[in-house]
Amino acid sequence: MESVLKEKVEGFLHRKDILKELRKRTAAGQKSLVINFDDILEFDKDLAKCLLDSPLDFFNTADAILEGITKISGMRLRVKSLPESIEIRNIRAEHVGKFIQVEGIMTRTSEVKPEAKEAVFKCRYCGEENRVFQAGEFFRQPLSCENPNCRRKGAFDLIIESTVFRDWQSICVQEPPEKLRGGRMPQKLDGIIRDDFVDKAVPGNHVVLTGVLRVFQERQKRERRTTFRKILFVSHVEVRQKGVEETELTEEDEKKIKELAKDPWVRNKIVQSVVPAIHGCEAIKEAVALQLFGCNPTVLPDGTRIRGDTHILLCGDPGTAKSQILKWVANVAPRGLYTSGMKSTGAGLTAAAVRDDLSGGWGLEAGALVIADGGLASIDEFEKMNKDEAAAILESMEQQTISVAKAGIVATLNTRTAILAATNPKHGRFDKNIPPAQQLALDPVLLSRFDLVLLLRDEPRVDNDRSMAQHVLQMHTAPKKVVKAPFDPEFLRKIIIYARKYIDPKIEDKKVSKVIEDFFVDWRKVVAEGAPLPITVRQLEALIRLAKSNARMRLSTRVTVEDANRAINLIKTSLREAGIDTEANVVDIDLIMTGISKSQREKRQRVFDIIRELEEQYEGAAPIEKVKIQAMAEGIKEGFVDWVIEEEKKRGYLYSPTPETVSRAVK
Structure with missing residues (x-):
């Protein structure tokens, strides 16, 4: 044989x-x-x-x-390139010792270590060099000296200089999100890569591995168990960077979608197919649909990359279906993940340095945003993350990479991921008298990274309440009638895959550029009249992304004036809902960017001036009661004065020499 x-x-x-x-x-x-x-x-x-x-x-x-x-x-x-890949969850005992192919997301890689391939030992008695080929995973020593005049069974010294080494790395691959349905937990498979194929992939890469499946007996303390651990000894690593584009569509699917592109109502039908079980919320459904389609990133000649993914934050009262929207989107997105901020750590969302049980050293393990690279991540309970955890995704949202420096591991991982997040108001429900942006338990720096901030309010209105009640009742009595959409989720997913694979819309019409340019310039004109700044370049870039996404959702490669106007309407909706200064009744982008409006900034400065004036009268410490009386005489509310004093104490600009007085730290 x-x-x-x-x-x-x-x-x-x-x-x-x-x-x-x-x-x-x-x-x-x-x-x-x-x-x-x-x-x-x-x-x-x-x-x-x-x-x-x-x-x-x-x-x-x-x-x-x-x-x-x-x-x-x-x-x-x-x-x-074997004809078929075996799903990781379908690997069975019959595959042990066989050559197989698997696909998945690389979730962990260890450091590259030297592995002894042929060890050389020197006999302490006669000096003979004995060569031992290291075939298994455990180190082997000579049973006895090869010198016929010696033949002693020890002792031997390992000669490092003469030993032949090769590169060794342990990895872990996980089932890709796009292949998980029905709430199934992703299965993992450990692997070992050797020689010149180490470091071919990093956590987050979509990989196709071929190799020999071997098993090793598991231990519990000193006892050996009857179960064995599966390890793939990798022969070849292929990195697939495009993610969802690798999902194959049948010729029949493509034919249907091409016919659909001729339908002038295709955009409306797609929006109607988004979370059909939820009543109303048309603006949110349109925004989510645009996020699912997205647009390609722009790479400038100097290498600068402008993201094409849209980030959306949903802020709502309890019971407004935020979680339902997030779960639906994560299920329909070609590569979607759902996670909760309450249960996510900075490492769980980004990346972590973990102890690798195969190598004994530290390895890099991918978090949710890295695994969702090329897709979408739904993050519920966004406000439940602490500041450190939320700050960990700032780089991910704008630069779409994560820089890791943990346990001696320095790496940069891709997170080309659209983020759909949901949060609740600080005090449970929205207060009409306070700007919405100030009711969110999010750092303004993080809030400003979202392209759209949309609100879901639970406000009693007779007509709307009756319509809502009828909708909910019908879901229980006649679900097939009420949850009826032009496209089912599976076909909608195929439309998204086709659009992202083949359609790259461009802004070629000068009229489109003029519409976008005029909107940006006109909204900023008000600053010259003393009004607050309503929009920045960030919103302009978001507008361009949304316009391109509109064209892609129509299955068109050209952005039209209508696409631009629809994008403008969404941006206006977001700014008027989240960026409204309730006191001045104007849109102020600083509420989102910095957490404080122009009118509040001016009032805060006036409170400081009052404190300075009273310090001169009262020997360096202004009575708090006098500060409030003078501020209220100028139209500044007592509660606002209290808020300014407490906030500036936290920041170190004010302090209280006594409980009844306040003073500036720097004079």
């Missing part, structure tokens, strides 16, 4: 095309020859079957022949 296998492998490796590829790789200094499985199958079906059923025999034979041909120690054959 061995001679037959060797003959067939030699015949395959001595083909002209194989030898040509081998010369090309050795000339480039590479120590791996990568072959498609189909090439082996076309050459000899029995040889291909031997690879699948007895991969260790196949590779040992092939590697020995390659070393003989090239005269290079460590030359290896690697096989890729």
Whole structure:
């Protein structure tokens, strides 16, 4: 059998095309020859079957022949592109010892370590050097000295300088989010990569791995268990960067979608298909639909990358279906994840340094935003994260990368992820008398990263309440009638995949550019009249993204004036809801950007001036009661004075020499 296998492998490796590829790789200094499985199958079906059923025999034979041909120690054959991939959750006992292919998200990588391939030991008695090939995972020493005049069973010293090492790395892959449905937990598979394929992928990469599945007995303290741990000894690593674009659509799917592109009402039908079980919320449904379609990032000549993903924050009273929207979107998005801020740590959302049980060292494990790279992350209870945890995603939202420096590991991971977050008001419900942006338990720096901030208010209105009650009743009595959408979630998902794969809208019409430009300029004109700043360049970039997303949702490559106007309406809705200064009744972007409006800033400065004036009268400490009386005489509310004093004490600009007085820290 061995001679037959060797003959067939030699015949395959001595083909002209194989030898040509081998010369090309050795000339480039590479120590791996990568072959498609189909090439082996076309050459000899029995040889291909031997690879699948007895991969260790196949590779040992092939590697020995390659070393003989090239005269290079460590030359290896690697096989890729098997006809079918096995889902990680479907790996069974029958696959042990077989050559298989799996797909998934790389969630953890260890540091690259040197692994002893051939260890050299020196006998302490006679000085003879003994070579021991390290075939398994555990270190082997000589049983006895090879010197016929010695033959002692010890002791031996390892000679590091003469030992042959190779690179070694442990990894972990997880089922991709797009293949999980019905609330299933993602399954994981550990793997080991050797030689020149280490560090080919980083956490968050979508990878296709081929390799030999082996098992190792599990232990519980000193006892051996009857169960075994699965480990994939990787032959080849293929990194797929495009994520959802790798999802295949059938010809019939593409034909249906192309026909759909001719429908002038396709955009409205898509919006109507978004969370159909929820009554109303048209602006939110439109915004979420645009987020699902997104637009391609823009890369400038100097390498600067402008993101194409839209970030949306939903702020609502209790019982306004925020969580339902988030879960629906995570389920429909081609690569969607749902998580809760209450249960997420900074590492859980971004990345963590974890102890690797295979290597014993530290490894990098991907968090939710890294795993959702190329897709969408729904984060519920966003306000429940502490400031440190929320700050961890600032870089992710704007630069779409995460820089990690933990446990001696320094790396940058991709998080090209659209974020849909939901939060509650600070005090449970919205207060009409306080600007909405000041009722959110979020740092203004984080709040400003969202393209759209949309509110869901639970306000009693007879007509709306009756319509809502009828809708909820029908969901229980006739669900098929009320939850009726033009497209079911599965087909909507296919439309999104097709659009993101094939359609890249451009702004080519000068009229479109003029509409966007005029909106930006006109809204900023009011500043010259003393009004607060209503919009910044961030909103302009968000507007461009939304206009392109509108065109993509229509399955068109050209952005029209209507697309731009729809995007403008959404931006206006967001600004008027979240950026309204309730006291001055004007839109003030500073409420979102800094957490305080222009009118409040002016009143705060006046409170400071009053404190300064009273300090001069009362020997350096202003009586708080006098400050309030003078401020109220100028139209500033007592509660606002209390708020300013407490906030500025926290910041260190004010202090109280006595409980009844206040003074400036810097005079």
